[in-house]
Amino acid sequence: MTTAQSQTAARGPAIQVQGVQKSFGELQVLRGVDFDVAAGSIFALLGSNGAGKTTLVRILSTLLKADAGTATVHGFDVAAKPGDVRESISLTGQFAAVDEILTGRENLVLVARLRHLADPGAVADELLARFSLTEAGGRRAGTYSGGMRRRLDIAMSLIGDPPIIFLDEPTTGLDPQARIEVWETVKKLAQGGTTVLLTTQYLDEAEQLADRIAILHQGTIIQNGTLAELKQLLPPAKVEYVEKQPSLEDVFLSLVGATGTEKES
């Protein structure tokens, strides 16, 4: 019955998903997905490969139509008002969606133009500075390292200050430092009031970033809660004495410097 109501509540959830289903031929990818994302929060959709995370993000970003169910983004129904949804969102897909032939700055100017902003050049320069890409701004994006390319990708997504951002596996394929950079960026975004929905297959990423975590498994949400709530699902922690070995990641990061800004290739 809530679906019939108009979604005009000023501080309603930024994203509402109810009973969304999607099949590709015989393959049922989403079998009725429900969740809400509170405005200004970071929501992680956790799932293994093929769980349907990308399909869901594509439906929410109006790239794909659901077979059944409703989804509203920023109060707009994705099926009925795709234009309004696109005004409110930004999608950073699994593969860095940058134009490799254009320079970093030209990529940003391109997106600023397509968002019909007044001063695309100034917007581009501001973002280059914010993402430590000013020096690389004049080089073709094709020459960037994986981390720089991802930063440019995310910078492009921030143009026009969309209130909701979808990040589909933002750190897949990145090295540890670049991953941490992306995490810092996402945290800053949420501090600024942006709602972030991110998908990931890395448990630690969800743990690091998310206010709420939903586990998508075989096309449905099998758990949805804060990290503390999810941890309570298991029996209370037992106290064990184990020797604390540094993980290889700890070693690697301490050797190369976790926050060291990336050297340009």
Place this chain on the structure above:
Amino acid sequence: MTTHAIADTRTLTGRSLRHILRSPDTIITTAVTPIALMLIFVYVFGGAINTGTDESYINYMLPGILLITVASGIAYTAYRLFLDMQGGIFERFQSMPIARSSVLWGHVLTSLVSNLVSVAIVIAVAFVMGFRTGASFGAWLAVAGILALFTLALTWLAVIAGLSAKTVDGASAFSYPLIFLPFISSAFVPTDTMPAPVAWFAENQPVTSIVNSIRALFAEQPVGNDIWIALAWLVGIFVVAYAFAVAAYRRRLS
């Protein structure tokens, strides 16, 4: 969002024109094959071909060469469109508040500009090789119009190929038959020396009427019925290809 259609198309055309400026080899490559064909036909085969007119052979065959130039140039549109979809930038555009048609029109207008540049290069080489015409400004304009329409019609075919291809090679392979079509037409030899079934095909396929029209315009002859047949073919191909391209685009989006 249709209010932004023109501004968005301009922005995206600017983007892909910049791609061409960064790799001008695409224009050169497009012009090289027709120029090589022109050299072979004029200096190797041409002496043995009797066109039945007083025209020099290069005057006779240039219209067909220009069509081959365009037919090979449009494959780049399919290629670029395919790469956009592979790379994810296509999805970025689709998830943004822009006029969706502008994504295709940006590529189509870029194809128009780059093919006309290739055609201009080929015509310049033809002049060096002895091509001569007394065509008026109006006739040149008509030739440019026919070639522009030919480019647009074939580019929309290329859009279909680019949108539905599964591999890069598949995206550009569709243009090979188009490149060969002028050989089975009046472009290089008069059709009346061909065996009856081949001659019938040659007489009735679009290239012959287009070639005859351009040839007549260059030779300051009346274009006769050919121009209307040519225009009917071109507009027909344009409309059908456009409709199928839009349908393929919609399929891609849902």
